[in-house]
Amino acid sequence: MNSILGIKDATKRYKTPDGGTITALNGVSLDVAQNEFVTLLGPSGCGKTTLLRSISGFEDLEGGSIEIDGAAVTHLPAHKRPVNTVFQRYALFPHLTIARNVAFSLEVAGTDKEDTKRRVGEMLELVGLAGYGDRKITQLSGGQQQRVALARSLVARPKILLLDEPLSALDKNLRQKMQQELKTLQEEVGIAFVFVTHDQEEALTMSDRIVVLSGGKIQQLGAPEDLYRRPENEFVAGFVGEGNLLDAKITSVDGTRATAVLNSGQRTGITHSGLAQNQAVKLLVRPEDVEVGAPSNADDLHFKGRVSQVFFVGTDYLVHVTTDSGAEFKATLRPSAHNRTSLASPGTEISLTVPQSALHVITEEKVV
């Protein structure tokens, strides 16, 4: 793997007005490969913007180091770093035309006029704004401004493009369209993108890898599927996707095979290394893995309850079920199979099966 960005142990603290300190970054280490699309995902205040601004050079780290393409840039001022940023509110220059906005980085670098003109034209073409060069920024829609911002930060071919929630100001339809365009664009230009979002769906659809941050720490770093299927801790399990977390206790261990007993008294066999007798664990079940009806296999879990709430989410129904033992349980019902829509109304008695294979064991607590 050819690493274009290397962050080691990045640490940053802010002073609060009342004299205390906030740790915005707490020992963050991250490597980004050339051509990679990496997303920083996390709740508000987890340090995503701080990490991005440390890479672009607008925040000085207290500890740790940053390398870009093998060169240390930890204390280099922003204008000397070979990275560009797409800002959340675009920050386009209102006194310049679209072409001059896009040309900005080339002009300050002293690129010759002909070359600048040609590259600006190519860039505008790439983002689908050919012929818009002479317009004013204010004559563009939000989505078009977004594209100008992209063109402006890509024209000088930075080694890394940083994007701080660039789609959050767009409405949902446009956002989905831009997500796809952005992904295509990234593949076309072959520049590493570090993309910030607090929208987990956006992160899952666009990224090669996702960094889940919370409290200034990396909670997990992995491909979207890893994060979704194999979250390493409770925080990631809860933050990425819908899920049910069941408390369980390990009763016996045999190599990587173990038996867990749930609060409800049900037993099930699980496969996980490093488990110990009497260890408390959580079992993650995604709603779409839940089946309707009684189990056919002895190791499957069985819940009976009553539908409390129904959410229609496009093709499926997400139902909340209150089990007979009083717990909340989420399950996805697909209308197509067996006409299950009849179950999708509050108050209906329902019987649910969780196949043993759908259980994912989480041993770590939430890390803060």
Place this chain on the structure above:
Amino acid sequence: MSGLETNEGRKKLALFGLLTPPTIFLGVFFLVPLGIMVVYSFLEPGLYGGVVWNFYDLNYGRILGWADSRYEQFDPVYLIVFLRSVKLALTTVILSLFICYPAAFWISRMSDARKSFFLFLITLPFFVSLVVRLFAWVLILRPTGFLNQGLMGAGIISEPLELMFTNTAVVIGMAYVFIPFMFLPLYASVEKLDMSLVEASADLGATRLQTFRRVILPMTLPGIIGGSIIVFIPSLGNFIVPSVLGGSRVLMIGNLIEQQFLSARNWPFGSALGMLVMAAVLVLLMVYVRIMTKEEEYANATKVKEG
């Protein structure tokens, strides 16, 4: 008639009622005297003050170069004084700009409480009479004043500097008086400056100087122009500051006008000199309006977008 019943009609009536008094006030107390000045500037001065109702273009001739030696003498001194006034007013604009521009940035970055405190400080001089404040400058600048004594005490100079009754003293005085007028429009545009644009510029590789020239300066230009005009106009016609700090040695066009009206009692000639100042100001305002209309178009376009 039925229009008055509607909301629209009532609004119009209210607007009319509200606008009438100021309109009449301005009409009577601004346009009428101005009209009198324009008319007088084309009349013949009477022998013992007053005017003779004859068309007479030699008031302007005396200033601009055509004269009939039987009546009036062309004297370049008026143009010289006028040009000196332009020069001093421009210097005042530049000096106050250099003081206010950094100050505006500095204050705009403060916490809200400190901000309002400093903004209050800037308006504080208005609470003290202008003449008193100018005589305070006499105490500072005269040969035995604080400045000279301080510099001599510190051993920097051995003889008092000639500061009183110089162009320097007049410019210092005018800059001092008009700094609030420069500061407020400048501050308004600096405060509005979106710092994310400055960051974007640095992000795109611009050095601090490039960022200043390519982003900060153009974005704050309306404030710079506005402040400069608001300072330039009263500086150009000022007569209080030059009479207190310039004495008889630094004469400005305002002093000439004052003399013509009050001492020489030559109202037509005083009016003609006044028209000269007016013309300069009008040209300036026309340029300003042109620039601002462009700016407004941009602002309106932005508003539509955000709405």
